[in-house]
Amino acid sequence: MKVLVTGASGFVGSTLCDELSKRGHEVKALMRKTSLVTNLTMAKLETVTGSLGDPDSLAEAVKDVEVIFHVAGVVAALTTKDFFRANAEGTKNLIEAAKKNSPGLKRFVYVSSLAAAGPSLADKPHLEHFSALPVSDYGASKLAGENEALKGRDTFPVVVVRPPAVYGPRDRGVLTFFQAVRRGILPLLGTANPDPRRYSFVHVEDLVQGIILAGFEAGAESGDIFYVTGDGYFSWEEAMRLIAQGLGQKTFTLRLPVPALKGAAAVCTAVSKITGKVLPFSLDKIKEIEAAAWTCSNEKAKKKLGFTPYWTLERGFAQTARWYRENGWL
Numbered sequence: 001m002k003v004l005v006t007g008a009s010g011f012v013g014s015t016l017c018d019e020l021s022k023r024g025h026e027v028k029a030l031m032r033k034t035s036l037v038t039n040l041t042m043a044k045l046e047t048v049t050g051s052l053g054d055p056d057s058l059a060e061a062v063k064d065v066e067v068i069f070h071v072a073g074v075v076a077a078l079t080t081k082d083f084f085r086a087n088a089e090g091t092k093n094l095i096e097a098a099k100k101n102s103p104g105l106k107r108f109v110y111v112s113s114l115a116a117a118g119p120s121l122a123d124k125p126h127l128e129h130f131s132a133l134p135v136s137d138y139g140a141s142k143l144a145g146e147n148e149a150l151k152g153r154d155t156f157p158v159v160v161v162r163p164p165a166v167y168g169p170r171d172r173g174v175l176t177f178f179q180a181v182r183r184g185i186l187p188l189l190g191t192a193n194p195d196p197r198r199y200s201f202v203h204v205e206d207l208v209q210g211i212i213l214a215g216f217e218a219g220a221e222s223g224d225i226f227y228v229t230g231d232g233y234f235s236w237e238e239a240m241r242l243i244a245q246g247l248g249q250k251t252f253t254l255r256l257p258v259p260a261l262k263g264a265a266a267v268c269t270a271v272s273k274i275t276g277k278v279l280p281f282s283l284d285k286i287k288e289i290e291a292a293a294w295t296c297s298n299e300k301a302k303k304k305l306g307f308t309p310y311w312t313l314e315r316g317f318a319q320t321a322r323w324y325r326e327n328g329w330l
Contacts, residue, residue, distance in 0.1 A: 002026040003215070004065040006052065006094065007072030008045070011170045012111065016069060016208045017045055023212075030061045030072070052090030058097035066104055067215045070094055070149065071111045073142065076280045078272055080137045088144035095152040105156045109215045110149035114164040114200070114227070115139030119291030122198045125233065126296040128225045136287045150223060157222035159214045161207075164229050164296055167316065168204030169323035173280070178321060181243045182330050186251035188237050189289065190258055195235040198293040202229045203311035203320075213305040220305060227296035230309045230316070239313065246318035247330075262286050 003020060007013035008029035020027050027045040030052075050057030052072060062068065074086035091110065098105055118133035120126045134140045146160050167174040180187050189197060202210075210228030214220050234242075244251050265286045268279045288294070301307035311319070324330040 001066050001216075002028065002064060003067040003069060004028045004030060004061055005045075005069045005071060006030045006061075007070075007111075008047075010071065011168075011172070012166060012204055012207060012211075013071040014170065015168070015204045016071060016211055019205075019208050019212065020069075021045060028061060028065060030058075052093055053085065055093045055097060058094060059101045062094070062098045062102045062105075064104070065102060066106045068094070068098060068102070068105065068108045069111070069211060069215060070109065071211075073111070073113075073145070075138060076278045076282065076285075077137070078276070078278055080141075083137045083141035084144060087138075087141035088148055091145040092148040092151075095148060099152060099155050102156070107157045107159060107215055107220070108149060108152055109211060110146060110158065110160045111211060112146050112160050112162045112225075113139065113142045114162050114229075114294055114296055115288060116143040116146055116162060117296070119288075120198075120293045120295045122196060122293040122295075125200070125293075126227060128227060128300055135291065137284045139288070146225075153222045157220075159220045159222070160225040161211055161214050162225060162227050162296065163202050163207050163210075164200035164227070164294055166202055166204055166207055168320050169327075171204065171320070174320070175324065175329060177240065178243055178247065178324055178330060181240065181247055181249055181251060184249065184251050186237075186240050186244060186253045188240060188253060188255050189261075191255050195237040196292065197236050198233045198295050199236065199239065200227075200229045200233060200295045201239065201313055201316075202309070203316040206230055206309040206311055209310075210301055210305065210307050213301075213307055217305045224304070226301040226305065226307075227298055228301050228307060229296050229298045230311060230313060231298070232313065233293075233295045234313060239317075242314050242317045243321070245314065246321040258286075258290060261289060 048061040077083045268281045269283045
């Protein structure tokens with residue numbers, strides 16, 4: 001089957017391209033002229049130069065494809081407008097291009113984020129029918145992207161996938177914590193002991209499995225939203241200790257009070273505005289860090305898609321640690 005992947009050069013997108021190619025699909029990858037291709041060493045694919053911000057460049061990308069996997073998105077930006085331009089307007093442009101140029105499109109899969117739903121309660125993981133109440137500009141822009149994608153559902157089936165925190169080989173986000181632990185530091189959020197915060201995690205290979213099921217499985221209906229996540233809910237301290245276990249590293253605890261993190265975020269935000277360089281840590285990110293929980297249930301994905309996560313957090317962190325070491329990232 002011929003498919004299109006946006007965001008193909010990124011962490012999740014490149015892993016998706018690898019798996020689709022391995023399964024024998026004909027993969028087209030939408031790439032900007034500036035996109036790095038270092039992650040795309042295993043997949044056989046056709047690259048199409050274009051940008052979600054340039055509607056005219058999308059016609060060739062969506063032509064003759066049967067499934068579109070829209071993975072591209074911005075996770076850090078200078079302004080609210082920048083978030084919405086990339087995550088909402090970019091999705092709108094892709095949907096419009098598909099309506100005009102993809103008469104044979106069988107499904108459009110939008111990869112969103114748990115951030116679009118907003119925080120959960122510590123004892124009540126998100127279910128798909130819960131109201132979405134994002135707390136960050138990033139989350140609000142991803143929810144807006146979902147809404148733009150779902151506007152296409154009367155023309156072709158649209159399915160939304162919401163992952164929680166994603167980790168695994170090639171990820172530079174979680175790498176920061178592996179690096180801290182490798183230096184013997186166990187970074188813990190807040191000063192409460194025991195740690196009250198709870199999180200869901202998903203290994204990138206499990207996420208890709210869920211994305212592909214959302215693209216091809218008959219059980220997925222147009223308009224469906226799925227949380228694709230690993231099993232279990234973990235405190236931040238439990239997660240950090242599993243990283244230390246995976247690295248075989250002894251650590252000392254460093255507690256990071258939220259007020260201090262807010263101060264650091266304010267500095268990073270100011271530096272970003274002055275230099276024009278987007279930093280991953282910001283006041284917008286603090287809105288997510290302050291939340292009591294980011295958890296979600298995978299029961300609907302298991303029931304309707306046949307989703308079965310392979311990686312436990314313990315084995316997944318150990319595998320990720322090995323990959324980082326073998327590839328010189330640690």
